[in-house]
Amino acid sequence: MKEDRSSEEVELWLDRGSRRYLPGDVITGHCHFESWRAEGLQAIELTLLWYTAGQGEEDFCVHHFQRHEIDELDADSKDFQYEAILPASPYSYDGEIVKVCWTVRLKGFFKQGRPRVVEAPFWLTANEQPNEPAPRGGA
Amino acid sequence: MSMTQIDKHPTTGATVENVASLGLSRPPNRDTNPFATCWTSPGKVTYVESDENTVADVLHRLDLAKGWGALVGPHGSGKSTLLHALETELTKRKRQVTWIHLTGHFTSQSSQITSRSNLIPKRSLKNISDASRPVWFLEGFERLGQIARRRVLWQCSRQQVDIVATLHREASCWPWRLAPIANLAPSKEQIEKVFRKLNEREQSPLVGWQDALHALDVAEGNLREFWFELYSLHEKRRRLGKKEIRTKIEQLS
Numbered sequence A: 001m002k003e004d005r006s007s008e009e010v011e012l013w014l015d016r017g018s019r020r021y022l023p024g025d026v027i028t029g030h031c032h033f034e035s036w037r038a039e040g041l042q043a044i045e046l047t048l049l050w051y052t053a054g055q056g057e058e059d060f061c062v063h064h065f066q067r068h069e070i071d072e073l074d075a076d077s078k079d080f081q082y083e084a085i086l087p088a089s090p091y092s093y094d095g096e097i098v099k100v101c102w103t104v105r106l107k108g109f110f111k112q113g114r115p116r117v118v119e120a121p122f123w124l125t126a127n128e129q130p131n132e133p134a135p136r137g138g139a
Numbered sequence B: 001m002s003m004t005q006i007d008k009h010p011t012t013g014a015t016v017e018n019v020a021s022l023g024l025s026r027p028p029n030r031d032t033n034p035f036a037t038c039w040t041s042p043g044k045v046t047y048v049e050s051d052e053n054t055v056a057d058v059l060h061r062l063d064l065a066k067g068w069g070a071l072v073g074p075h076g077s078g079k080s081t082l083l084h085a086l087e088t089e090l091t092k093r094k095r096q097v098t099w100i101h102l103t104g105h106f107t108s109q110s111s112q113i114t115s116r117s118n119l120i121p122k123r124s125l126k127n128i129s130d131a132s133r134p135v136w137f138l139e140g141f142e143r144l145g146q147i148a149r150r151r152v153l154w155q156c157s158r159q160q161v162d163i164v165a166t167l168h169r170e171a172s173c174w175p176w177r178l179a180p181i182a183n184l185a186p187s188k189e190q191i192e193k194v195f196r197k198l199n200e201r202e203q204s205p206l207v208g209w210q211d212a213l214h215a216l217d218v219a220e221g222n223l224r225e226f227w228f229e230l231y232s233l234h235e236k237r238r239r240l241g242k243k244e245i246r247t248k249i250e251q252l253s
Helices: A032-039 B016-021 B055-064 B077-091 B106-119 B146-159 B186-198 B209-219 B223-252
Strands: A011-014 A024-032 A043-053 A060-070 A079-085 A098-110 A116-124 B066-074 B097-101 B137-138 B164-167 B178-182
Touching: A011 A098, A011 A116, A024 A043, A024 A098, A024 A116, A032 A043, A032 B137, A043 A079, B016 B209, B055 B066, B055 B077, B066 B077, B077 B097, B077 B164, B137 B146, B186 B209, B186 B223, B209 B223
Parallel strands: B066 B164, B066 B178, B097 B137, B137 B164
Antiparallel strands: A011 A024, A024 A079, A043 A060, A043 A098, A098 A116
16 A cells, blocks of 8 residues: 655654664654644554665564554544664664665554655664764675 | 754764754665665556557557457566556456466476465356456566466466466467567656656755666666666765765864
């Protein structure tokens, strides 16, 4: 099912604005979906995952998942917080042929129309310095 | 996207948001390169119709060929992309579409097509209409040898299904016939439309149409190789840009 990724009106926040995390860190944030609610939101999913991107087929692994049906949320609820402990691996990797990408993904399901997705990518690294792209030929 | 904290870069004192806008610390994601496979693989790239090969025309030719047809074209010419476009249209017409991915080792997988055909309910020959016949997409049919091709077509004839197969060139499959319903050789205009759509997502594109024309020459018309070339060029230039930025920051500090 194709997704609509043009949901600028929804906010997905990572509490640490630097977006660099170490293994074992607790990643926290919250999302604000008032505009989706007004458009007939039926359910909302928050996923913490890594996926590969680059020149090959995509692989991915979900680390944390939570789904809320609209009925489960309070009638005037427009946002919720999330929290998860990050694993030891894989590290984010900005390679030339393959990239390992960590992200928090918010997906909304509606009565009509395609699901909509907002993502907040972040680094999972061995150190807190900005990770440089891997030079040609590997790290 | 909002940030609730602003960190300062240890060297320049610039805010993280400014550093991120320099491209240094932006986390990798599928938007890093507009020519990544997630954007250019068949099914992800929109099929751009030519005057000769609109989706409606191709399906009309399939009807004229009594439901057995082939998409003919070399590697990377857009056969799989057209199959995805045909699937969308056939689904709208309430036809059941099944993909069968064939490999060169079909003889070891001959049971696969049998088991797949067993999943399709047997139909009474009396009430079957062309409009209700399932459609099998035989992707990779070109990889099979003559004997394997005949075996597949024999299975299909028993199952009373319509077929769209992919081939590199027209071929005889006596006693059956797969009529060519589309000969694919994408024009530069079609390729440019797709290229510009992909590049739209970049605020400051690193690869221009002149680069793409050069890549098309290098790839000798193979679209799969063409996208790989553009992907590599974008990566090289992105890294070159970051190297220059790092040098500037070092000079400032």
